[in-house]
Amino acid sequence: MATQSNKDAFMGGLMNLFKEQWQADVLLKAGDSDDGAAIPAHKLVLAGRSEVFKDMVEQGEFKASSKLETITLSEMKHGEVEALVEFMYSVDGSISCRSLGKHGRSLYLAADKYKILHLRDLCRHHLIQSLDSSNALSIIELAQIPFDKDLHDAAFAAINNNLRPIASSDEFKLFVEKYPNLTVEIMKASLTWEASPNHIHLGGNRYCGHCGSYCRFCGYPND
Template sequence: MKDALKSSEQATQTACKRSTYLNELVEAFRRSLYEDLELVTDDGLSLRTHGVILTSRSQVFRTMLELDSDTHEKCLRTQVPDIGHNELKLLIQFIYSGQITVEDLKDHALALLMAADKFNIALLKEICETYFLQTLTASNALDVLELAARLSSPELLEEAALSAIAKNYKLITLSNEYEEFAVKNPLLSVKVSRSIIDKI
């Protein structure tokens, strides 16, 4: 019994130390301590961060920085397209901490999922996909299906969205929204038809 309690206490202490360690990294980002990398978004705003942290978490960032590494500037400046400043800040904070709030997911899940997919941040992508699965309904299934088609690995969200559409096919396929969807997404509408046929 004593050994079990001791083991539990040690696990708790380790978890606390790990949390403190991650919090210190986040604090370094927030306080702009010893940063060597400036990321610039399409809107002209920028964030300073630590290149070694980003490159350790993302092969895509590593490749980007290697391409820009010819400069001898003390702080490397590089463009990060297709992402807003707020979403980039949340992405960087996640890279440092491994955490994202529910509120931030509600407001930025789409942009964060696209960014996680683009920069190959697997854990963040998984969290965002889980959020979309948990909030999937008949009313947003077409949107989720369109979103899935933009991902490098669309299978998880695509399968869930098609299943939701097939279960509610009368409500969805007879709507004006579906007519617009079919015009914009002929290949996806074929997948919808096949999923409905399989269902009935």
């Protein structure tokens, strides 16, 4: 009869290999770390999770070398690389809320760069759920590099829902200089939204007749 303890041991086997550094054959190093802080990993696991890492470890110098080669992720910090590697060793494709809360943006960018699409989906979902007036501008900026329509649309709607406090911030002034065309789109959308008969103000909050709630991510009606 199958037991939970046996299942847990089976599911945790891959992570145990990582923690024990058993026959690790590659090192991952963050841009802010020295060689002594590199994280041991397994080429097979990296290649199985990411086509980009697969291409890296298939290069001639990796195949021919008898020593432990190092891959430097120069754009990441040590804690971010740790979170990335732990995700790649997870069996169920999950990542902790703590890792997402602490490293969500950098993991989102890393997931896109290294083509780890499931991780990018998880990070996008976390970023959308965390949207508010304090971070909407930085998240819509994140959605431009590379362009991510779902993240962009969610941040765009959040900005329109909170335009007054956002427009009076110093961050918005810098945003206007950096993204003048996007700023024009935001202001035009806000004017259209305010004028739409589908939206009325209740106690300072916008109520959406289009989706029937205090819409945060609905955006403005297309009618």
